[in-house]
């Protein structure tokens with residue numbers, strides 16, 4: 001594993017290198033407006049089967065972009081009546097992770113930097129959007145924003161991130177065996193995992 005930003009070096013890893021290329025929307029990516037569904041039913045970000053989750057619902061956008069909505073619940077508080085910053089970062093992370101569907105690539109978060117611009121009260125619907133900005137080898141550079149009051153409302157949170165492409169073995173080799181076995185025994189889960197893989 002290569003060292004990333006050793007102590008004392010500037011944090012440049014969120015800036016694409018000069019030879020990074022534009023992202024490519026996969027030919028079989030879902031049409032703009034299509035609900036993407038959950039990549040895993042027990043996912044904290046998008047899984048319907050996860051009672052403590054964010055239940056984020058993402059849709060394909062134009063190019064390599066997605067939109068999503070997240071409703072802040074009482075369980076998501078940090079200060080009284082306000083969303084916890086880590087929960088908002090999770091919503092941004094999940095939205096960025098949904099970009100995988102448009103590229104047919106499996107990628108995990110390597111680095112994620114969040115700006116918190118406005119407090120977000122409970123019951124707020126956060127309107128999220130995310131797009132890939134550049135690709136360099138396995139590194140996928142992307143950004144997301146979360147707005148309140150509608151898709152064109154003020155930006156409350158935003159993030160820049162680099163996701164790293166991995167193979168499905170990343171999960172099989174590292175996940176706890178009981179959940180991995182259950183996922184591999186579920187034909188619907190296997191189908192969803194294959195939907196991320198590159199289809200030449």
Ligand SMILES: CCCCCCCC/C=C\CCCCCCCC(=O)SCCNC(=O)CCNC(=O)[C@H](O)C(C)(C)COP(=O)(O)OP(=O)(O)OC[C@H]1O[C@@H](n2cnc3c(N)ncnc32)[C@H](O)[C@@H]1OP(=O)(O)O
Pocket residue numbers: 001002003004013039040045093094097098100106107108109110111137138139162164166168171172180183184189190192193196
């Ligand atoms: C039937 C089966 C079953 C299951 C199916 C499941 C389907 C699931 C489908 C879809 C899932 C999508 C899930 C989305 C959920 C939302 C997103 C999350 O929250 S993900 C969780 C949080 N993230 C992690 O847990 C990563 C933990 N980290 C790692 O595992 C490794 O560090 C990893 C894979 C990220 C990199 O390790 P390396 O050994 O593969 O690669 P190296 O050589 O270190 O790096 C490759 C390149 O990336 C850069 N890089 C690596 N880490 C970086 C970092 N932190 N920041 C910036 N650059 C980084 C390096 O500098 C290098 O760049 P150079 O190629 O040399 O130019």
